[in-house]
Amino acid sequence: MMREDENRQTPCDQGGCSRRRMLTLLSVALGGVGTLLAGVPIVGFLLGPVLRQQAEAWVDIGPVHRFAAGETVEVAFQDPRALPWAGTTGKAAAWLRRETDDRFTAFVVNCTHLGCPVRWEPEAKLFMCPCHGGVYYSNGQVAGGPPPKPLFRYQTRVANGQVQLKTRPMPIT
């Protein structure tokens, strides 16, 4: 069977082999070009939101006088860079403490172990994580359990009588 087919094609000594090779090369090369043409935009699209850095923004948390000195409270805020259809996922929270008249500390709620939200226990003066029992002191330092790093912090400032914090990417340890 094979030999009959081969006889119907141009034999090698009449330039058949190099023609076949050229056609094969052409087809494969064109396939590669087509893949690149379609593929680069697709890959760029999939990676886009990951590679593009978003500018951080200052968010109003509340009037300064609402926060008592020395108390750690949970504050919720809307991320201004959230997409219009983000819904409740556009919200975020922080643990905010007024240290002095105009100095605030804001902790990121994500435990530095695997990201679960830590709770502030005011009677124990400890941040505690529900997932694997990570514990932090009131200054964010690790008190016990698996967390490898202290709690991350937001930058804070007071502007126009409002406490503000600066958004930041979710920390990935």
Next chain:
Amino acid sequence: MNLLRRIVEWFDDRTGLVQLGKYLALHPVPRNVGWSYVFGSATLVALLIQIVTGIALATLYVPSSGQAYASLQYIATTAPWGSLLRGMHFFGGSAMILLVGLHAIRIFLSGSYKFPREMNWISGSILMMSTLGIGFTGQILRWDQTAFWSLVVGAEQAGRTPWFGDLVGRLLMGGDAIGGNTLNRFFALHVFVLPGLLLTVLCLHLYLVIRNGISEPPHPDRPVDPASYRQWYQRLLQRDGEPFWPHAVWRDAVFGTLVIAAIVILAVTVGAPEIGAPPDASLLDAHPRPDWYFMWYFAVLALLPHELEDIVILLAPVVAFLGLFLLPLVANRGDRHPRKRPWSLCFLVFILISIGALWIAGNRADWSPDFKAKALTPEVVGATSGPIARGGEIFSQRGCIFCHVISGHGGRRGPELSAVGNRLTSQQLTIRILNGGYNMPSYGSILKAGEVQDLVEFLQSRR
């Protein structure tokens, strides 16, 4: 009838499909393979249920970070048959994972992965991994608090990848944090990418089942010899085979129907998992847990020594897949019957017991503090005034009870203290409370000296 026959003949002449169908139905298979062979087709039945219920749910579910929750509530409470569909999709998924596991166990036990069916096993491993991936992404689509925080944990785990950790984590989230971009990535994975992969490999898998034939039940005196097996198998079919339809397939029909019935009955009586609170990063009361089929892996990660976490998170799936992949390549000949393969049998039993034990551990989750623990009652404390009463109150109020059990109250994160007065002296207790330990905070800067004294006196009274 003449017209009908002529239509069929025309169709068969133009497509060849009727001839093919006849072969698929009537080709010979080994006789009396038994009920343990039904799990493959049962998995396929579960897959078909998932596809149709999934398509149905997709006509109402809105894959938008902001609206998925509301659309799911609508499906669960208002849409006609919506709650039932949700239940069928959940139990169909659970059934598929359970059945694919049983199928893999049966294949392993009967040595059916050996020559010439190595590629059946390898393609099957890809199918099993795809099924687990579809299960995981499906749970995310519930898009409630559990899904949200499970995804945070997942991104953090992916972030342990060396060099590219940040990139991988953000790839999963679709950006800097979970937001509008995130849900759709998982929707695309759950509906398009992973099912596409699964269906493609499934075609190969089913083709191989026809090509290589259904394996005959193993016999202790009949090891696989690649040089002679194929001819021997063909002679077996000729001599003692029976037509696939209906002689072999009726068992699959029975069991498949039972599977569908079970899915529907469970959907009606038990129902799909409750949809929790909306996916809101400002709601901090969270207890992310995977669905039952991942509970054992959840326990593995929680119980690991901390230094091993990165290695296991990154390498365990790779090693597991490689192990599955290489099995038929390193052990493709020899004895098939389990009685002649004690190591294989022991290994399987070990795996099953381990997964079972880890599953129980995952459900108990002793490593989580119990924030709902109720304060110690006066009966337990044994006093209503004085240092012991004050110490009992400190124990209940200042965080100790979250991690320590006394007389049945409290969390199991740390050692039980019901009889600690018998084990430790006052001095030892004081040192421990002031300094903390590996998992325990130091209370030296939190409690006043008088409070520590009261607490120690209370603990000393626990005998």
